[in-house]
Amino acid sequence: MVPVSDDARPVVEVTGATVRFLAETALDGVDFRMFPGEVHSLMGENGAGKSTLIKGLTGALRLDAGDIVLDGEPVHFGSPADAQRAGIRTVYQEIDLLPNLSVAENILLGREPRRWGAIDWKAMRREAAAVLGELGLDVDPASTLSSHSLAIQQLIAIARAISADVKVLVLDEPTSSLDLDEVAELFRVIRELKERGVAILFVSHFLDQVYEICDRVTVLRGGKLVGEYLTRELLRIDLVQKMLGRSADELVVRPRSEPVESGEEAMLDVRGLGRGRLEGVDLVLAEGEVLGLAGLLGSGRTEVARLLTGIDRPDDGTIALDGVVISPRNPRRAIGYGLTYSSENRRTEGIIGELTVRENITLALQAQRGIFRRMRHSRQKELAASWIEALGIRPSSTEQLAGTLSGGNQQKVLLARLLALAPRILVLDEPTRGIDIGAKVEVQRLVGELADNGMSVVFISAELEEVLRVSSRITLLRDGRAVATLQSDALTVDSLLAMIAQPDDGE
Amino acid sequence: MKRILKNRLFWPVLALVALIVINTIARPSFISITVQGGQLYGPLIDILRNSAPLMLVALGMTIVIATRGIDLSVGAVMAVSGAVALTIIEGSSDPNGLGTVLVAIVVGVLVALVLGVWNGFLVAVVGIQPIIATLVLMLAGRGIALLITGGFITTINSEPYKFMAQGYVLGLPFALYVSMAAVVVVALLERRTALGVLTEAVGINPEASRLAGVRSRGIIWGAYAASGLLAGLAGILYSSNIMAADANAAGLYIELDAILAVVLGGTSLMGGKFSLAGTVVGVFTIQTLKSTITFLGVPPAVSPLFLAIVVVIVVLVQSPRLRSVLARASQALRPRNSSPQGGSEVAS
């Protein structure tokens, strides 16, 4: 353990935290502590016990063994409300506010100011405006929450969390749907809170952000504590190694084959694609090539992917496949052309949770064959089993319900569904989001292999480093326009960042 | 043993068997079947015969519910199809002609199909919530039926039409053949083609299904059309049974009975996985219950009370919370828990 340089005592201290689910031990005697005015990161792969520890700390789950001491007092939380009253507040990844109510209510509901027993709306708005002001946010407290962007909603969630007396603020994956500007704004707010002495638990998959904002890191692996470290003293490569429990060399993706050089005819040629904010996007994709789409959230990455694969219909522009203009008017037709899409929203737009892995894998193929050409059960099983084997899906049962798999395995099931179609072009939208590092590397490697075998891939990710590593060329999107297409060998994360951040000259 | 207990059909079948046993103990004649003139009679035969309209409606309801929808308009659709058919027969010069009756039936069922298509259009294309979309027709349908019959209860005399509900073929009621044929056709369509699993996919996650290339819209639309068609057929059977088109009474509350039958059969109202066998059992359970209540000498009007009690019991038995409480209790009683169950069941 790293000696604590601050002389302050921890604001919260968890000792020997143990949680068992039936036969499985999710958390095994973990110690964890946080000091006032620090930003602390909890790191670990999926299944490491991060969310279990957070749930225990925030009262969403009861510890089977272990103690929590808050400000020197032992506490027991029976519900999130208990933890909140004690000053431990949480902002979840999926914003847990009420879209239909006003901003003021979202901040203050539960402790709303009253007069004569009735809610005092004037005071409510005033107080909410004060809290928002503290965070430097200019938002109309009377406006409906749903009239604001996700980023603002996230900040409003933080405003709610700090509106009461808060000692510990837990931010669970707060940045996963924010773009760079919005992350910067969030970090500004976090620093402000830090000044005030709030202990902030910051959970994120993004290493860059962890290193930018966090003072201290606690690493968990397989439900056990690996250690607590000061961020500035811990090398990235060491951190990753501690999370994975294996040497970092294994992480390095094998070198990818040389990109197809010009002269080869473009397989997919997109000209002037537009819809809504998206305007005049040109794309070229060769056979066996991985094309990365880079850009901020809202730059049009996902929109381009959806137009390519018939999820949405373009207002203008043409899509040509092998030199023939096609019109993928709906996903079904797009699949018919060999254009397939894996959505960034795995749960809502990907997996059919209550169907089995077998049914999930064969779904798209069956849909393509039509209702009356049903695949025989044995054929389905065979097909599913072969993909489970090929992609290493765990558990390897064809009859497991897909909803019960981990995020990484669900992603693989989705990939299997698309690959079973023997597509020509795979459009992958954030295929590695929210899955643990091991599975991430596997997915990245798989993309490389597919391309080597002649499949063309459009790869979208918010992690520039990943895009760089996987793609042979990168098309840069900014504000709904494709601003440049470059060989990725010629790029570094920093140069890519610089190009993304470049102000638009508005030509 | 454990597998039987875990089977989705276990509780529905148990309920039905228990009802039959109780009835048989109370009056041994319940299971007796007599032969008169080559035709079978008896309380059980009555149940089979009388359950035909509900069976048709519940089949359609099962498919609609599987798509995460609901069809409240079935009762009103029944009223419309009966009104159409009887008005045609009444207006014809030859009410006893087979041709007239066939035309009446076909037109009645086709009108019902159109109504089902209309529901499907509202849900699948316009995107209105199923409860509301079908509520529209539930409200308006009976009004339309009343307009067709001119506000009166149309009565007719037509032997071929009467045969639909009251005739016998090979010793069994003709209506039973109709409902069984419907069960077989729907089961073949859903389970021998890919329609069933695609319907479940759409019911569980419509957007994911669309992205996977499933024709969600067509499948949902088709489900409502089928429900309309089957309700139309049920309306014909109902009106043939009483030989009258009563726009107010035809199919009254049948949407509720049908939903209950589906739920009793183990299909969740949240859509997705469905069980046609369960629905068949559910229909027989409800019909047996109704006959039990009548036998007990309870005025028919009070029978909803008993239906309510059964619903509450069944729903509570299916409730995850009660189950988990019971499971914990039984685990506490057992000295050591056996190995965790392996493998999940496969849908029928």
Add this chain to the structure above:
Amino acid sequence: MTGIPVTVERASASGALRRFFSRRASWIPVLAALAILIVMFIGAQAYFGNFLTPRVISSLLLDNAYLLILAVGMTFVILTGGIDLSVGAVMAFTGMLGASLLRDGLPVGVVVPVMLLIGAAMGLAVGIMVQYFDVQPFIASLAAMFAARGLAFMVSLSSIRVEDPAILWLQSTRIQAAPGSWFITPTGILAILVVIVGALLLAYTRFGRTIYAIGGNEQSARLMGLPVVRTKLLAYVVSGVCAGLAGVVFTAYTGASYPLNGIGTELDTIAAVVIGGTLLTGGSGYVLGSMIGVLVYGSIKTVISFLGAEQSWTRITIGALLLLFVVVQRIIVARSSRR
């Protein structure tokens, strides 16, 4: 890059409009219902010439007081994202029970509270099934509807006359509300009171805001530490009490109780609430809107009787209007989600 531009435009007209939309978008369906009501009034007046008379408008409230009370209760339940199909049957059952208790000589001061309590108990039963046993509201309230209908017939298979002067007074008293032949009955006053209490509860109490919160996102409401369980139970209790009160009012209205009273009323109520701008998915809507919905319903009925047409047209028109409303709501929702 110092911050996200979150500027709210203030002075400009478009800014004011945007401000209205960002604050009050949920009132738009209510305004639409009001517009339809006004158009109907004007149209009917132009066609008949004697529609907008104090007598006709006064009877609108008188004839639909029970529906208005039911609609207020239903609004609470629908706002939580639930539905209560039992209201018509509970109204019939409490009416039957009340009438039979009065016939047996119990004083009205006992009978009316008993009716309200029975309504509350039925609502509570539905709420418990929904909240504690995860039964879908549709099914739970369906069971309650069957139970109440059966119980109503158990009280008596035929109708029971009510001769209690206090009950009859509720209906027969005509209080002059304004110069001319404007009048209001105690049942109408009761209904209006229920609307006011309902509106105040929803707008100014934590209970009311929690109702909206549950309809917005139940999980979030729970995480926010709001009393979700109690509130949801109470929503069904409110609906049950309203059904009991509607039983009193309807008994007074007809002067007798009949076990078949109120068949299909649950649909009329839901239709009125939806026409009044409440989203069936919950979280958005107002009691005042439901009142407008009831008035639209009542006006249609009145227009059809003015026309001398068959009353079956009422249901058809309501169905068509319901359709119009949900299509418009659908378009509004689609628009806002595309933004």
